[in-house]
Amino acid sequence: xxxxxxxxxxxxxxxxxxxxxxxxxxxxxxxxxxxxxxxxxxxxxxxxxxxxxxxxxxxxxxxxxxxxxxxxxxxxxxxxxxxxxxxxxxxxxxxxxxxxxxxxxxxxxxxxxxxxxxxxxxxxxxxxxxxxxxxxxxxxxxxxxxxxxxxxxxxxxxxxxxxxxxxxxxxxxxxxxxxxxxxxxxxxxxxxxxxxxxxxxxx
Amino acid sequence: xxxxxxxxxxxxxxxxxxxxxxxxxxxxxxxxxxxxxxxxxxxxxxxxxxxxxxxxxxxxxxxxxxxxxxxxxxxxxxxxxxxxxxxxxxxxxxxxxxxxxxxxxxxxxxxxxxxxxxxxxxxxxxxxxxxxxxxxxxxxxxxxxxxxxxxxxxxxxxxxxxxxxxxxxxxxxxxxxxxxxxxxxxxxxxxxxxxxxxxxxxxxxxxx
Numbered sequence: 001x002x003x004x005x006x007x008x009x010x011x012x013x014x015x016x017x018x019x020x021x022x023x024x025x026x027x028x029x030x031x032x033x034x035x036x037x038x039x040x041x042x043x044x045x046x047x048x049x050x051x052x053x054x055x056x057x058x059x060x061x062x063x064x065x066x067x068x069x070x071x072x073x074x075x076x077x078x079x080x081x082x083x084x085x086x087x088x089x090x091x092x093x094x095x096x097x098x099x100x101x102x103x104x105x106x107x108x109x110x111x112x113x114x115x116x117x118x119x120x121x122x123x124x125x126x127x128x129x130x131x132x133x134x135x136x137x138x139x140x141x142x143x144x145x146x147x148x149x150x151x152x153x154x155x156x157x158x159x160x161x162x163x164x165x166x167x168x169x170x171x172x173x174x175x176x177x178x179x180x181x182x183x184x185x186x187x188x189x190x191x192x193x194x195x196x197x198x199x200x201x202x203x
Numbered sequence: 204x205x206x207x208x209x210x211x212x213x214x215x216x217x218x219x220x221x222x223x224x225x226x227x228x229x230x231x232x233x234x235x236x237x238x239x240x241x242x243x244x245x246x247x248x249x250x251x252x253x254x255x256x257x258x259x260x261x262x263x264x265x266x267x268x269x270x271x272x273x274x275x276x277x278x279x280x281x282x283x284x285x286x287x288x289x290x291x292x293x294x295x296x297x298x299x300x301x302x303x304x305x306x307x308x309x310x311x312x313x314x315x316x317x318x319x320x321x322x323x324x325x326x327x328x329x330x331x332x333x334x335x336x337x338x339x340x341x342x343x344x345x346x347x348x349x350x351x352x353x354x355x356x357x358x359x360x361x362x363x364x365x366x367x368x369x370x371x372x373x374x375x376x377x378x379x380x381x382x383x384x385x386x387x388x389x390x391x392x393x394x395x396x397x398x399x400x401x402x403x404x405x406x407x408x409x410x411x
């Protein structure tokens with residue numbers, strides 16, 4: 001608990017040389033007592049005041065341009081150039097896994113699929129809705145670090161030319177009512193488009 | 204009330220201004236160019252001034268900054284787990300600067316700076332009396348980067364007040380600051396104190 005009579009404001013003005021002579025002398029004598037609180041406050045004030053007096057080095061604008069260009073080339077594809085297309089393969093489908101329920105002829109109300117490319121895994125969960133449509137939930141996980149990514153766009157299209165598009169705002173994306181059928185799914189990420197061919201929805 | 208002009212060194216323009224280095228790097232790896240610009244802006248002064256304090260000219264320090272920034276792009280994925288970028292930047296800057304100094308065979312640098320390969324992690328040792336050692340310079344530069352970061356994340360009123368009082372060259376007086384911000388003179392003291400305390404809280408949060 002602080003028992004020191006000195007306030008932050010007094011110490012600040014002491015550092016800036018803004019105190020009257022009598023007050024300055026009072027602070028100086030107090031500091032000579034070795035007050036730990038004041039020492040810490042003064043050290044902080046002096047450190048910050050020094051840091052305010054920053055040097056503004058004369059860095060020409062062109063100096064950092066090569067690195068920015070390299071960064072854009074490596075991590076951000078320009079909108080005008082074609083993104084890399086990767087076709088994902090089906091790694092897991094809960095419908096094809098044997099369970100006793102299937103032996104009894106029961107249909108699962110939900111389905112879980114995992115697709116994989118060199119860099120990513122895409123998981124899709126389907127749940128049947130009463131009207132024969134499906135609620136789809138998906139997410140994209142980079143295979144190296146499994147940090148969630150937010151796709152730029154998800155597009156479902158079928159052979160009849162019907163298209164569903166969403167722009168996710170989170171790493172988990174939802175498609176609330178997808179009619180049953182076969183779809184090609186396109187997942188757009190920065191620099192890469194992942195395609196899933198023949199995704200069976202509700203079938 | 205229009206905002207006063209403040210020096211570009213203190214202006215905040217990025218939503219990543221309050222983000223620690225780790226979050227910035229993660230955003231860079233996701234392809235966010237704003238995060239990249241923020242990261243470079245945060246540390247370009249540190250790299251440049253460290254190179255200058257090792258004895259390089261403005262032009263050579265610019266070259267070192269360019270090389271270090273290119274190396275940063277190349278090694279971004281290796282740095283995804285670091286909490287602070289300063290150690291990597293310091294070591295890389297010193298290596299590049301030392302390589303350039305060796306090429307130039309700068310006499311004054313050889314006489315005044317002793318390079319011990321075994322102590323590379325701890326930095327160079329300066330024999331020049333009265334000058335800060337590279338380690339002291341690095342700490343001062345790091346403080347500047349942290350204060351700049353904290354300042355940029357303050358509310359506009361506090362950021363403008365502290366910028367005018369402490370960052371302008373020459374610094375503004377109480378009277379001029381009060382006039383430019385539309386504050387009563389007798390409230391300048393309490394406002395300054397409140398803003399500094401706000402700054403202190405932010406600096407404590409980012410490891411000052």
